[in-house]
Amino acid sequence: MFSNVHIVLVNTSHPGNIGSTARAMKTMGFKKLILVNPKEFPSEKSNALAVGCTDVLKTAKVFPSLDVAIGSSNINIGLSARTRKASIPVLSVDDCVKYVLSNNSLKYNIIFGSEASGLSNSDLLKCDYIVSIPTYKDYSSLNLSAAVQLITYELYQKSNIHKLITKKSTSYATTKEKNYFIESLIDLMNETNFMSVKNSKSLTKKIHILFNKANLESDEVNMLLGMINSIYKKLNK
Amino acid sequence: MFSNVHIVLVNTSHPGNIGSTARAMKTMGFKKLILVNPKEFPSEKSNALAVGCTDVLKTAKVFPSLDVAIGSSNINIGLSARTRKASIPVLSVDDCVKYVLSNNSLKYNIIFGSEASGLSNSDLLKCDYIVSIPTYKDYSSLNLSAAVQLITYELYQKSNIHKLITKKSTSYATTKEKNYFIESLIDLMNETNFMSVKNSKSLTKKIHILFNKANLESDEVNMLLGMINSIYKKLNK
CATH class of the missing domain: 3.40.1280.10 (SPOUT methyltransferase, trefoil knot domain)
Known part of the structure; x- marks a missing residue:
């Protein structure tokens, strides 16, 4: 159980x-x-x-x-x-x-x-x-x-009341995958100066909240990471 | 509260x-x-x-x-x-x-x-x-x-969900009143030999259960006690 x-x-x-x-x-x-x-x-x-x-x-x-x-x-x-x-x-x-x-x-x-x-x-x-x-x-x-x-x-x-239901297993991202993405995003935002010493705390919070609410799947995390990578490639060109 | x-x-x-x-x-x-x-x-x-x-x-x-x-x-x-x-x-x-x-x-x-x-x-x-x-x-x-x-x-x-309701106060018997009656009844049943060493335990239990379920009011207890008294009077005549 x-x-x-x-x-x-x-x-x-x-x-x-x-x-x-x-x-x-x-x-x-x-x-x-x-x-x-x-x-x-x-x-x-x-x-x-x-x-x-x-x-x-x-x-x-x-x-x-x-x-x-x-x-x-x-x-x-x-x-x-x-x-x-x-x-x-x-x-x-x-x-x-x-x-x-x-x-x-x-x-x-x-x-x-x-x-x-x-x-x-x-x-x-x-x-x-x-x-x-x-x-x-x-x-x-x-x-x-x-x-x-x-x-x-x-x-x-x-x-005992709600019978346990095993839903079709959508492959939700693990916390580790999700947080790796969030950290990557924050790094990027520091890189782009979107994030400053002043707003870092409140922005970090908002980013966490946003992506926690999204119930991300593994595929979606991979996609988001791919997007970040593509931005880095563009930046370093 | x-x-x-x-x-x-x-x-x-x-x-x-x-x-x-x-x-x-x-x-x-x-x-x-x-x-x-x-x-x-x-x-x-x-x-x-x-x-x-x-x-x-x-x-x-x-x-x-x-x-x-x-x-x-x-x-x-x-x-x-x-x-x-x-x-x-x-x-x-x-x-x-x-x-x-x-x-x-x-x-x-x-x-x-x-x-x-x-x-x-x-x-x-x-x-x-x-x-x-x-x-x-x-x-x-x-x-x-x-x-x-x-x-x-x-x-x-x-x-917080059920709003507390004070019902019209029926005067439920107190536990003391109820148990005084139950003891009186058991005494009487010993007196009448309805209760024996053999069945005393199980009968006591049944009596308690019966009168607990009844949610007795004070007036009802008084009435029951009156009934017991009247029986004693008759017995001692």
């Missing part, structure tokens, strides 16, 4: 939360855990809280950076309380669930930030979508593993 | 779970916590995990037994994985949410058992309804505070 969905924890401070997350995942049929730069792992504290599910911890993959961690996936969904700040498309929890369940030939990452500060702005830019779990106005401090529990529960619940 | 809903933890072993529960509750707008016979409370461990919500712990009420704890409420909903064993009416999570949101003039208890074994059979008999959170078949060991998080989240979410 849910073999195409990874739960990704970024910069987790407390090893206990990694153990609780493993338990939360397994109760809902999720087994694929990715850890990006955890403060302490493996750890006795993680094992202690992963009652009956150290298998999830043993098969967890650890990466030094988010980029590498999500390279081979197709769709990245970031959890964040700060949806207004970003212009990245926002999904409700329900729509996120429908989307993930809509096509199990795609590889999804559901990405959770650190306990203290969540996902950074640069991490959010790598996300195709942002999801925010609604909380009561006076106190919004959801525990990390509690957030994982809520999202995995909603997916598990709805998976 | 949710001032008519108590979260009741019975025989909690780990004080950390009490702290995590307080946090889970507060993120979804719940503040009323009842603790029945906790192993350790108050506790440093509870406080440490109740980040920013020690107010919930400070106002928590502690009782030595479930009976006393739920005496002044109207409706008791017990969480249990063992729904098949009992013949107590079972609600899905969705139906439970609709029921609790349907009438905020009633006092609801949502009752969670101990980490190791959940609610006992005798505790379940005090419940009007049982709710079971669906989990993946291979591993159903939901953490206590994770279970509280899921139920409170569902209630909070749906409360």
Whole structure:
């Protein structure tokens, strides 16, 4: 079940939360855990809280950076309380669930930030979508593993209703392919002086958002790269 | 918000779970916590995990037994994985949410058992309804505070959709009134030898289930007690 969905924890401070997350995942049929730069792992504290599910911890993959961690996936969904700040498309929890369940030939990452500060702005830019779990106005401090529990529960619940459909496999670009293109485009824009020190940050953001929304296929990325190459050739003529 | 809903933890072993529960509750707008016979409370461990919500712990009420704890409420909903064993009416999570949101003039208890074994059979008999959170078949060991998080989240979410309606206040019997009647009836049945050592357990269960389903009003309880009294008078004549 849910073999195409990874739960990704970024910069987790407390090893206990990694153990609780493993338990939360397994109760809902999720087994694929990715850890990006955890403060302490493996750890006795993680094992202690992963009652009956150290298998999830043993098969967890650890990466030094988010980029590498999500390279081979197709769709990245970031959890964040700060949806207004970003212009990245926002999904409700329900729509996120429908989307993930809509096509199990795609590889999804559901990405959770650190306990203290969540996902950074640069991490959010790598996300195709942002999801925010609604909380009561006076106190919004959801525990990390509690957030994982809520999202995995909603997916598990709805998976019994929406029958999983394997759509005709369109060959969506991997995150790595897509980001290689985006970096190439940014290089080019620096080259052309379209990008300056002043506008670099906001432009980078806009480019990410635009191409994340496009749900690029591999062929389309190749085409875009071909376009960039052709521009370079022309420039160097 | 949710001032008519108590979260009741019975025989909690780990004080950390009490702290995590307080946090889970507060993120979804719940503040009323009842603790029945906790192993350790108050506790440093509870406080440490109740980040920013020690107010919930400070106002928590502690009782030595479930009976006393739920005496002044109207409706008791017990969480249990063992729904098949009992013949107590079972609600899905969705139906439970609709029921609790349907009438905020009633006092609801949502009752969670101990980490190791959940609610006992005798505790379940005090419940009007049982709710079971669906989990993946291979591993159903939901953490206590994770279970509280899921139920409170569902209630909070749906409360934004179903507008809270205060129905014309029918004067539902309190749990104390109802159980006083049930005990009187059982005493009478012992008196009449309808109840024996052999059938006492199963009959007690059936009586509880029957009258819990009836959603008794105070007037009805009074009437039933009057009937019992009249029988005693006749017997002693």
